[in-house]
Amino acid sequence: MNLLIVEDNPDIVANLFAYFEPLGHTLDIARNGDAGLQSASRHAYDAIILDLTLPGMDGLELCRRLREQYRVATPVLMLTARDTEQDKLSGFQAGADDYLVKPYSLRELDARLKALLRRARNELVQYVLRFDDLELDTGTGQATRAGKPLALTPTGYKILMALLRHAPKLLSREALEREVWGDHPPESDALRTHIHALRQALDKPFGRPMLLTRPGAGYRLVGRDEG
Structure with a gap:
Protein backbone atom coordinates (compact mmCIF):
# COMPACT_ATOMS: atom_id res chain seq x y z
CA MET A 1 0.00 0.00 0.00
CA LEU A 124 -14.19 1.50 -8.90
CA VAL A 125 -15.12 -1.66 -10.79
CA GLN A 126 -17.83 0.34 -12.53
CA TYR A 127 -16.45 3.81 -13.19
CA VAL A 128 -19.79 5.49 -13.93
CA LEU A 129 -22.92 4.27 -12.15
CA ARG A 130 -26.15 4.90 -14.06
CA PHE A 131 -29.85 4.46 -13.37
CA ASP A 132 -32.59 6.18 -15.35
CA ASP A 133 -31.45 9.82 -15.82
CA LEU A 134 -29.12 9.66 -12.82
CA GLU A 135 -25.33 9.25 -13.16
CA LEU A 136 -22.50 9.13 -10.63
CA ASP A 137 -18.88 9.30 -11.78
CA THR A 138 -16.80 7.57 -9.09
CA GLY A 139 -13.62 8.98 -10.58
CA THR A 140 -14.54 12.67 -10.32
CA GLY A 141 -17.06 12.30 -7.51
CA GLN A 142 -19.66 14.18 -9.58
CA ALA A 143 -23.31 13.13 -9.64
CA THR A 144 -25.81 14.45 -12.18
CA ARG A 145 -29.50 14.05 -12.87
CA ALA A 146 -30.78 14.83 -16.33
CA GLY A 147 -27.35 16.34 -16.96
CA LYS A 148 -27.58 18.78 -14.04
CA PRO A 149 -24.95 18.54 -11.26
CA LEU A 150 -26.17 17.53 -7.81
CA ALA A 151 -24.75 19.25 -4.71
CA LEU A 152 -24.09 16.33 -2.36
CA THR A 153 -22.48 16.08 1.04
CA PRO A 154 -19.79 13.39 1.45
CA THR A 155 -22.27 11.14 3.27
CA GLY A 156 -24.98 11.87 0.70
CA TYR A 157 -22.52 10.81 -1.99
CA LYS A 158 -21.94 7.47 -0.23
CA ILE A 159 -25.66 6.87 0.25
CA LEU A 160 -26.39 7.63 -3.40
CA MET A 161 -23.54 5.37 -4.53
CA ALA A 162 -24.92 2.50 -2.44
CA LEU A 163 -28.46 3.01 -3.76
CA LEU A 164 -27.19 3.20 -7.34
CA ARG A 165 -25.22 -0.01 -6.99
CA HIS A 166 -28.38 -1.86 -6.02
CA ALA A 167 -30.99 0.08 -8.03
CA PRO A 168 -33.86 -0.53 -8.33
CA LYS A 169 -33.67 -3.06 -5.49
CA LEU A 170 -34.67 -2.10 -1.96
CA LEU A 171 -31.90 -1.60 0.60
CA SER A 172 -32.85 -2.08 4.25
CA ARG A 173 -31.85 0.57 6.74
CA GLU A 174 -29.29 -1.80 8.28
CA ALA A 175 -27.79 -2.71 4.89
CA LEU A 176 -27.55 0.94 3.84
CA GLU A 177 -25.87 1.93 7.11
CA ARG A 178 -23.38 -0.90 6.63
CA GLU A 179 -22.63 0.28 3.07
CA VAL A 180 -22.06 3.87 4.21
CA TRP A 181 -20.38 3.47 7.62
CA GLY A 182 -19.01 -0.07 7.48
CA ASP A 183 -18.86 -1.85 10.83
CA HIS A 184 -19.35 1.37 12.80
CA PRO A 185 -22.83 2.73 12.01
CA PRO A 186 -23.96 5.74 14.07
CA GLU A 187 -26.19 4.93 17.01
CA SER A 188 -28.34 8.02 16.47
CA ASP A 189 -30.90 8.60 13.73
CA ALA A 190 -28.22 10.08 11.46
CA LEU A 191 -29.30 8.11 8.39
CA ARG A 192 -32.74 9.71 8.31
CA THR A 193 -31.15 13.18 8.43
CA HIS A 194 -28.79 12.34 5.56
CA ILE A 195 -31.63 10.81 3.52
CA HIS A 196 -33.60 14.05 3.93
CA ALA A 197 -30.63 16.11 2.73
CA LEU A 198 -30.06 13.76 -0.21
CA ARG A 199 -33.72 14.00 -1.21
CA GLN A 200 -33.44 17.81 -1.25
CA ALA A 201 -30.59 17.58 -3.77
CA LEU A 202 -31.83 14.62 -5.80
CA ASP A 203 -35.59 15.18 -5.99
CA LYS A 204 -36.62 18.70 -4.98
CA PRO A 205 -35.32 20.50 -8.12
CA PHE A 206 -37.02 17.97 -10.41
CA GLY A 207 -40.64 17.16 -11.14
CA ARG A 208 -40.34 13.43 -10.42
CA PRO A 209 -39.04 11.90 -7.17
CA MET A 210 -36.50 9.08 -7.43
CA LEU A 211 -35.66 8.34 -3.79
CA LEU A 212 -38.39 6.15 -2.31
CA THR A 213 -38.73 5.38 1.40
CA ARG A 214 -40.57 2.22 2.39
CA PRO A 215 -41.44 2.73 6.08
CA GLY A 216 -40.05 -0.12 8.14
CA ALA A 217 -38.43 -1.70 5.08
CA GLY A 218 -35.75 0.56 3.61
CA TYR A 219 -34.89 2.77 0.64
CA ARG A 220 -34.54 2.44 -3.10
CA LEU A 221 -34.34 4.41 -6.34
CA VAL A 222 -37.27 4.36 -8.76
CA GLY A 223 -37.17 5.10 -12.49
CA ARG A 224 -39.58 6.98 -14.71
CA ASP A 225 -41.52 3.79 -15.45
CA GLU A 226 -42.54 3.63 -11.80
CA GLY A 227 -43.10 7.34 -11.30
Missing part, protein backbone atom coordinates in the same frame (compact mmCIF):
# COMPACT_ATOMS: atom_id res chain seq x y z
CA ASN A 2 0.99 3.59 -0.63
CA LEU A 3 -0.01 5.39 2.58
CA LEU A 4 -0.10 9.02 3.68
CA ILE A 5 0.28 9.54 7.43
CA VAL A 6 -0.91 12.91 8.73
CA GLU A 7 0.37 12.91 12.30
CA ASP A 8 2.52 15.30 14.39
CA ASN A 9 3.51 12.85 17.16
CA PRO A 10 7.03 11.58 16.30
CA ASP A 11 6.68 8.44 18.44
CA ILE A 12 3.49 7.39 16.65
CA VAL A 13 5.07 8.13 13.27
CA ALA A 14 8.12 6.04 14.19
CA ASN A 15 5.91 3.11 15.25
CA LEU A 16 3.94 3.24 12.03
CA PHE A 17 7.08 3.29 9.90
CA ALA A 18 8.63 0.45 11.94
CA TYR A 19 5.55 -1.71 11.40
CA PHE A 20 4.53 -0.94 7.81
CA GLU A 21 7.83 -0.45 5.98
CA PRO A 22 9.10 -4.02 6.59
CA LEU A 23 5.81 -5.25 5.10
CA GLY A 24 6.71 -3.51 1.83
CA HIS A 25 4.39 -0.52 2.15
CA THR A 26 5.38 3.00 1.08
CA LEU A 27 4.72 5.77 3.58
CA ASP A 28 4.67 9.56 3.23
CA ILE A 29 4.44 11.80 6.28
CA ALA A 30 2.77 15.17 6.78
CA ARG A 31 3.19 16.74 10.23
CA ASN A 32 0.40 19.33 10.10
CA GLY A 33 -3.01 19.78 8.53
CA ASP A 34 -1.97 22.13 5.74
CA ALA A 35 0.84 19.84 4.60
CA GLY A 36 -1.53 16.88 4.79
CA LEU A 37 -4.12 18.59 2.63
CA GLN A 38 -1.51 19.50 0.01
CA SER A 39 -0.12 15.96 -0.15
CA ALA A 40 -3.52 14.26 -0.19
CA SER A 41 -4.90 16.53 -2.91
CA ARG A 42 -1.83 16.39 -5.18
CA HIS A 43 -0.73 12.75 -4.97
CA ALA A 44 -2.45 9.37 -5.31
CA TYR A 45 -2.52 7.22 -2.17
CA ASP A 46 -4.21 3.94 -1.39
CA ALA A 47 -5.28 5.24 2.03
CA ILE A 48 -4.75 8.11 4.45
CA ILE A 49 -4.11 7.72 8.19
CA LEU A 50 -5.29 10.97 9.73
CA ASP A 51 -4.90 12.31 13.26
CA LEU A 52 -7.59 14.72 14.45
CA THR A 53 -5.48 16.98 16.66
CA LEU A 54 -2.97 18.64 14.34
CA PRO A 55 -1.09 21.96 14.26
CA GLY A 56 -2.99 24.51 12.19
CA MET A 57 -5.89 22.87 10.34
CA ASP A 58 -7.35 20.00 12.37
CA GLY A 59 -8.16 16.56 10.96
CA LEU A 60 -11.90 17.15 10.67
CA GLU A 61 -11.47 20.27 8.55
CA LEU A 62 -8.77 18.57 6.47
CA CYS A 63 -11.04 15.62 5.71
CA ARG A 64 -14.03 17.84 4.99
CA ARG A 65 -12.07 20.00 2.54
CA LEU A 66 -10.54 16.93 0.93
CA ARG A 67 -14.00 15.55 0.17
CA GLU A 68 -15.95 18.69 -0.63
CA GLN A 69 -13.38 21.02 -2.18
CA TYR A 70 -10.96 18.63 -3.86
CA ARG A 71 -13.34 15.68 -4.44
CA VAL A 72 -10.67 13.20 -3.32
CA ALA A 73 -12.18 9.75 -2.68
CA THR A 74 -9.09 8.15 -1.11
CA PRO A 75 -10.11 6.10 1.97
CA VAL A 76 -9.45 7.97 5.22
CA LEU A 77 -8.91 6.25 8.57
CA MET A 78 -8.97 8.64 11.51
CA LEU A 79 -6.54 7.73 14.29
CA THR A 80 -7.24 9.66 17.46
CA ALA A 81 -7.59 9.67 21.24
CA ARG A 82 -11.09 11.16 20.97
CA ASP A 83 -13.47 8.32 21.79
CA THR A 84 -16.94 9.76 22.43
CA GLU A 85 -19.85 8.89 20.18
CA GLN A 86 -20.10 12.51 19.04
CA ASP A 87 -16.41 12.54 18.13
CA LYS A 88 -16.92 9.47 15.96
CA LEU A 89 -20.06 10.89 14.34
CA SER A 90 -18.21 14.13 13.58
CA GLY A 91 -15.43 12.14 11.93
CA PHE A 92 -17.79 10.16 9.73
CA GLN A 93 -19.81 13.25 8.83
CA ALA A 94 -16.59 14.97 7.76
CA GLY A 95 -15.99 12.14 5.28
CA ALA A 96 -13.90 9.57 7.16
CA ASP A 97 -14.29 5.93 6.17
CA ASP A 98 -13.13 4.41 9.46
CA TYR A 99 -12.19 5.52 12.97
CA LEU A 100 -9.68 3.89 15.33
CA VAL A 101 -9.14 5.08 18.90
CA LYS A 102 -5.72 5.29 20.56
CA PRO A 103 -4.23 3.14 22.01
CA TYR A 104 -4.69 0.70 19.15
CA SER A 105 -3.25 -2.51 17.79
CA LEU A 106 -1.01 -2.12 14.74
CA ARG A 107 -2.33 -5.45 13.45
CA GLU A 108 -5.89 -4.14 13.70
CA LEU A 109 -4.88 -0.93 11.96
CA ASP A 110 -3.32 -2.98 9.14
CA ALA A 111 -6.46 -5.12 8.83
CA ARG A 112 -8.73 -2.07 8.72
CA LEU A 113 -6.62 -0.42 6.02
CA LYS A 114 -6.73 -3.56 3.89
CA ALA A 115 -10.51 -3.71 4.30
CA LEU A 116 -10.83 -0.06 3.23
CA LEU A 117 -8.66 -0.75 0.20
CA ARG A 118 -10.76 -3.75 -0.83
CA ARG A 119 -13.92 -1.69 -0.50
CA ALA A 120 -12.46 1.20 -2.52
CA ARG A 121 -11.36 -1.11 -5.32
CA ASN A 122 -14.80 -2.66 -5.51
CA GLU A 123 -16.32 0.81 -5.85
Whole structure:
Protein backbone atom coordinates (compact mmCIF):
# COMPACT_ATOMS: atom_id res chain seq x y z
CA MET A 1 0.00 0.00 0.00
CA ASN A 2 0.99 3.59 -0.63
CA LEU A 3 -0.01 5.39 2.58
CA LEU A 4 -0.10 9.02 3.68
CA ILE A 5 0.28 9.54 7.43
CA VAL A 6 -0.91 12.91 8.73
CA GLU A 7 0.37 12.91 12.30
CA ASP A 8 2.52 15.30 14.39
CA ASN A 9 3.51 12.85 17.16
CA PRO A 10 7.03 11.58 16.30
CA ASP A 11 6.68 8.44 18.44
CA ILE A 12 3.49 7.39 16.65
CA VAL A 13 5.07 8.13 13.27
CA ALA A 14 8.12 6.04 14.19
CA ASN A 15 5.91 3.11 15.25
CA LEU A 16 3.94 3.24 12.03
CA PHE A 17 7.08 3.29 9.90
CA ALA A 18 8.63 0.45 11.94
CA TYR A 19 5.55 -1.71 11.40
CA PHE A 20 4.53 -0.94 7.81
CA GLU A 21 7.83 -0.45 5.98
CA PRO A 22 9.10 -4.02 6.59
CA LEU A 23 5.81 -5.25 5.10
CA GLY A 24 6.71 -3.51 1.83
CA HIS A 25 4.39 -0.52 2.15
CA THR A 26 5.38 3.00 1.08
CA LEU A 27 4.72 5.77 3.58
CA ASP A 28 4.67 9.56 3.23
CA ILE A 29 4.44 11.80 6.28
CA ALA A 30 2.77 15.17 6.78
CA ARG A 31 3.19 16.74 10.23
CA ASN A 32 0.40 19.33 10.10
CA GLY A 33 -3.01 19.78 8.53
CA ASP A 34 -1.97 22.13 5.74
CA ALA A 35 0.84 19.84 4.60
CA GLY A 36 -1.53 16.88 4.79
CA LEU A 37 -4.12 18.59 2.63
CA GLN A 38 -1.51 19.50 0.01
CA SER A 39 -0.12 15.96 -0.15
CA ALA A 40 -3.52 14.26 -0.19
CA SER A 41 -4.90 16.53 -2.91
CA ARG A 42 -1.83 16.39 -5.18
CA HIS A 43 -0.73 12.75 -4.97
CA ALA A 44 -2.45 9.37 -5.31
CA TYR A 45 -2.52 7.22 -2.17
CA ASP A 46 -4.21 3.94 -1.39
CA ALA A 47 -5.28 5.24 2.03
CA ILE A 48 -4.75 8.11 4.45
CA ILE A 49 -4.11 7.72 8.19
CA LEU A 50 -5.29 10.97 9.73
CA ASP A 51 -4.90 12.31 13.26
CA LEU A 52 -7.59 14.72 14.45
CA THR A 53 -5.48 16.98 16.66
CA LEU A 54 -2.97 18.64 14.34
CA PRO A 55 -1.09 21.96 14.26
CA GLY A 56 -2.99 24.51 12.19
CA MET A 57 -5.89 22.87 10.34
CA ASP A 58 -7.35 20.00 12.37
CA GLY A 59 -8.16 16.56 10.96
CA LEU A 60 -11.90 17.15 10.67
CA GLU A 61 -11.47 20.27 8.55
CA LEU A 62 -8.77 18.57 6.47
CA CYS A 63 -11.04 15.62 5.71
CA ARG A 64 -14.03 17.84 4.99
CA ARG A 65 -12.07 20.00 2.54
CA LEU A 66 -10.54 16.93 0.93
CA ARG A 67 -14.00 15.55 0.17
CA GLU A 68 -15.95 18.69 -0.63
CA GLN A 69 -13.38 21.02 -2.18
CA TYR A 70 -10.96 18.63 -3.86
CA ARG A 71 -13.34 15.68 -4.44
CA VAL A 72 -10.67 13.20 -3.32
CA ALA A 73 -12.18 9.75 -2.68
CA THR A 74 -9.09 8.15 -1.11
CA PRO A 75 -10.11 6.10 1.97
CA VAL A 76 -9.45 7.97 5.22
CA LEU A 77 -8.91 6.25 8.57
CA MET A 78 -8.97 8.64 11.51
CA LEU A 79 -6.54 7.73 14.29
CA THR A 80 -7.24 9.66 17.46
CA ALA A 81 -7.59 9.67 21.24
CA ARG A 82 -11.09 11.16 20.97
CA ASP A 83 -13.47 8.32 21.79
CA THR A 84 -16.94 9.76 22.43
CA GLU A 85 -19.85 8.89 20.18
CA GLN A 86 -20.10 12.51 19.04
CA ASP A 87 -16.41 12.54 18.13
CA LYS A 88 -16.92 9.47 15.96
CA LEU A 89 -20.06 10.89 14.34
CA SER A 90 -18.21 14.13 13.58
CA GLY A 91 -15.43 12.14 11.93
CA PHE A 92 -17.79 10.16 9.73
CA GLN A 93 -19.81 13.25 8.83
CA ALA A 94 -16.59 14.97 7.76
CA GLY A 95 -15.99 12.14 5.28
CA ALA A 96 -13.90 9.57 7.16
CA ASP A 97 -14.29 5.93 6.17
CA ASP A 98 -13.13 4.41 9.46
CA TYR A 99 -12.19 5.52 12.97
CA LEU A 100 -9.68 3.89 15.33
CA VAL A 101 -9.14 5.08 18.90
CA LYS A 102 -5.72 5.29 20.56
CA PRO A 103 -4.23 3.14 22.01
CA TYR A 104 -4.69 0.70 19.15
CA SER A 105 -3.25 -2.51 17.79
CA LEU A 106 -1.01 -2.12 14.74
CA ARG A 107 -2.33 -5.45 13.45
CA GLU A 108 -5.89 -4.14 13.70
CA LEU A 109 -4.88 -0.93 11.96
CA ASP A 110 -3.32 -2.98 9.14
CA ALA A 111 -6.46 -5.12 8.83
CA ARG A 112 -8.73 -2.07 8.72
CA LEU A 113 -6.62 -0.42 6.02
CA LYS A 114 -6.73 -3.56 3.89
CA ALA A 115 -10.51 -3.71 4.30
CA LEU A 116 -10.83 -0.06 3.23
CA LEU A 117 -8.66 -0.75 0.20
CA ARG A 118 -10.76 -3.75 -0.83
CA ARG A 119 -13.92 -1.69 -0.50
CA ALA A 120 -12.46 1.20 -2.52
CA ARG A 121 -11.36 -1.11 -5.32
CA ASN A 122 -14.80 -2.66 -5.51
CA GLU A 123 -16.32 0.81 -5.85
CA LEU A 124 -14.19 1.50 -8.90
CA VAL A 125 -15.12 -1.66 -10.79
CA GLN A 126 -17.83 0.34 -12.53
CA TYR A 127 -16.45 3.81 -13.19
CA VAL A 128 -19.79 5.49 -13.93
CA LEU A 129 -22.92 4.27 -12.15
CA ARG A 130 -26.15 4.90 -14.06
CA PHE A 131 -29.85 4.46 -13.37
CA ASP A 132 -32.59 6.18 -15.35
CA ASP A 133 -31.45 9.82 -15.82
CA LEU A 134 -29.12 9.66 -12.82
CA GLU A 135 -25.33 9.25 -13.16
CA LEU A 136 -22.50 9.13 -10.63
CA ASP A 137 -18.88 9.30 -11.78
CA THR A 138 -16.80 7.57 -9.09
CA GLY A 139 -13.62 8.98 -10.58
CA THR A 140 -14.54 12.67 -10.32
CA GLY A 141 -17.06 12.30 -7.51
CA GLN A 142 -19.66 14.18 -9.58
CA ALA A 143 -23.31 13.13 -9.64
CA THR A 144 -25.81 14.45 -12.18
CA ARG A 145 -29.50 14.05 -12.87
CA ALA A 146 -30.78 14.83 -16.33
CA GLY A 147 -27.35 16.34 -16.96
CA LYS A 148 -27.58 18.78 -14.04
CA PRO A 149 -24.95 18.54 -11.26
CA LEU A 150 -26.17 17.53 -7.81
CA ALA A 151 -24.75 19.25 -4.71
CA LEU A 152 -24.09 16.33 -2.36
CA THR A 153 -22.48 16.08 1.04
CA PRO A 154 -19.79 13.39 1.45
CA THR A 155 -22.27 11.14 3.27
CA GLY A 156 -24.98 11.87 0.70
CA TYR A 157 -22.52 10.81 -1.99
CA LYS A 158 -21.94 7.47 -0.23
CA ILE A 159 -25.66 6.87 0.25
CA LEU A 160 -26.39 7.63 -3.40
CA MET A 161 -23.54 5.37 -4.53
CA ALA A 162 -24.92 2.50 -2.44
CA LEU A 163 -28.46 3.01 -3.76
CA LEU A 164 -27.19 3.20 -7.34
CA ARG A 165 -25.22 -0.01 -6.99
CA HIS A 166 -28.38 -1.86 -6.02
CA ALA A 167 -30.99 0.08 -8.03
CA PRO A 168 -33.86 -0.53 -8.33
CA LYS A 169 -33.67 -3.06 -5.49
CA LEU A 170 -34.67 -2.10 -1.96
CA LEU A 171 -31.90 -1.60 0.60
CA SER A 172 -32.85 -2.08 4.25
CA ARG A 173 -31.85 0.57 6.74
CA GLU A 174 -29.29 -1.80 8.28
CA ALA A 175 -27.79 -2.71 4.89
CA LEU A 176 -27.55 0.94 3.84
CA GLU A 177 -25.87 1.93 7.11
CA ARG A 178 -23.38 -0.90 6.63
CA GLU A 179 -22.63 0.28 3.07
CA VAL A 180 -22.06 3.87 4.21
CA TRP A 181 -20.38 3.47 7.62
CA GLY A 182 -19.01 -0.07 7.48
CA ASP A 183 -18.86 -1.85 10.83
CA HIS A 184 -19.35 1.37 12.80
CA PRO A 185 -22.83 2.73 12.01
CA PRO A 186 -23.96 5.74 14.07
CA GLU A 187 -26.19 4.93 17.01
CA SER A 188 -28.34 8.02 16.47
CA ASP A 189 -30.90 8.60 13.73
CA ALA A 190 -28.22 10.08 11.46
CA LEU A 191 -29.30 8.11 8.39
CA ARG A 192 -32.74 9.71 8.31
CA THR A 193 -31.15 13.18 8.43
CA HIS A 194 -28.79 12.34 5.56
CA ILE A 195 -31.63 10.81 3.52
CA HIS A 196 -33.60 14.05 3.93
CA ALA A 197 -30.63 16.11 2.73
CA LEU A 198 -30.06 13.76 -0.21
CA ARG A 199 -33.72 14.00 -1.21
CA GLN A 200 -33.44 17.81 -1.25
CA ALA A 201 -30.59 17.58 -3.77
CA LEU A 202 -31.83 14.62 -5.80
CA ASP A 203 -35.59 15.18 -5.99
CA LYS A 204 -36.62 18.70 -4.98
CA PRO A 205 -35.32 20.50 -8.12
CA PHE A 206 -37.02 17.97 -10.41
CA GLY A 207 -40.64 17.16 -11.14
CA ARG A 208 -40.34 13.43 -10.42
CA PRO A 209 -39.04 11.90 -7.17
CA MET A 210 -36.50 9.08 -7.43
CA LEU A 211 -35.66 8.34 -3.79
CA LEU A 212 -38.39 6.15 -2.31
CA THR A 213 -38.73 5.38 1.40
CA ARG A 214 -40.57 2.22 2.39
CA PRO A 215 -41.44 2.73 6.08
CA GLY A 216 -40.05 -0.12 8.14
CA ALA A 217 -38.43 -1.70 5.08
CA GLY A 218 -35.75 0.56 3.61
CA TYR A 219 -34.89 2.77 0.64
CA ARG A 220 -34.54 2.44 -3.10
CA LEU A 221 -34.34 4.41 -6.34
CA VAL A 222 -37.27 4.36 -8.76
CA GLY A 223 -37.17 5.10 -12.49
CA ARG A 224 -39.58 6.98 -14.71
CA ASP A 225 -41.52 3.79 -15.45
CA GLU A 226 -42.54 3.63 -11.80
CA GLY A 227 -43.10 7.34 -11.30
